[in-house]
Amino acid sequence: MHLPHLARAVTLELPAWLDDELADVPDVIPTTEDRVALVNRLADRNWREGNGGPFAALIAERATGRIVSVGVNVVLASNISLGHAEVTAIGTAQSRLGAWDLGGAGLPEHELVVNWRPCVQCYGAAMWSGITSLVLAGHGPECEELTTFDEGPMIDTWVEAFEERGISVTLDVAKADAVRVFEAYRDAVDTGGAVVYNARQA
Ligand SMILES: [Zn+2]
Structure with a gap:
């Protein structure tokens, strides 16, 4: 085996369109509802750009709402x-802060x-990240039903498992908006305009 033949880095680069999508977004978003609205908006654009599935996330400082990162x-x-x-x-x-523990x-x-x-x-990645709060636009069967992505064998007590580790969970802040993103994606998949990429189908 020759090391030069092996990859030496894992690069998950965020898309260039985020620059203009975020141009009008302030550094601080004080309300939970507005932070959730941003992830719904980014999730919708993400699949339309062909980047991946209709999913987006962000990390904010809990007390102030200062945005530390976004992800799609x-x-x-x-x-x-x-x-x-x-x-x-x-x-x-974590890269921006130079910290593997966001609760350090x-x-x-x-x-x-x-x-x-x-x-x-x-589920695991969030649990080991050091966050103390998880906020979700929605949860429930609608995601898998509409997108057909396999989310895996989540345990029924996933909320309790987070909270046992000091991570508060807030559910369904803007569920109808989140579902609308998946419905648009579903329509695009049905008409050949988007791809579902499950590596392992049940
Ligand atoms: Zn995931």
Whole structure:
């Protein structure tokens, strides 16, 4: 085996269109509702751009609403199955702060905002990130029913498991808006305008 033949980095790069999409977004978004509205908006544009699935996330300082990072699903653009919105938001926040623990000493508390409940991968990724708050636009069967993405075998007690680790969970802040994004995506899949990329179908 020759090391030069092996990749030496994992790059989950966020798309260039985020620059203009975020141009009118302030550095601080004080309300939960407005932070959720931003992730719903980014999720909708993300699939339309062909970047990946209809998913977006952000990390904010809990007390102030200062935006530390945003993330979108980049699975199709990167060819890396890890590239979910939660992972790109957590990773870019940690990279910016130089901290693998967003709840570490000397840091303010951080919140992860996502447009739907995490899949099995992001359940773990969120739990180990150091956030103390998880805010979801929606949760429930609508995501899998409309998008047909397999979110994996989530345990029924996932909310309790977060809260046992000091991570508060806020559900269904703007569920109807989140569902509308999935409905538009569903229509596009049905007419050949978008791709569902489950690696393992049940
Ligand atoms: Zn995920």
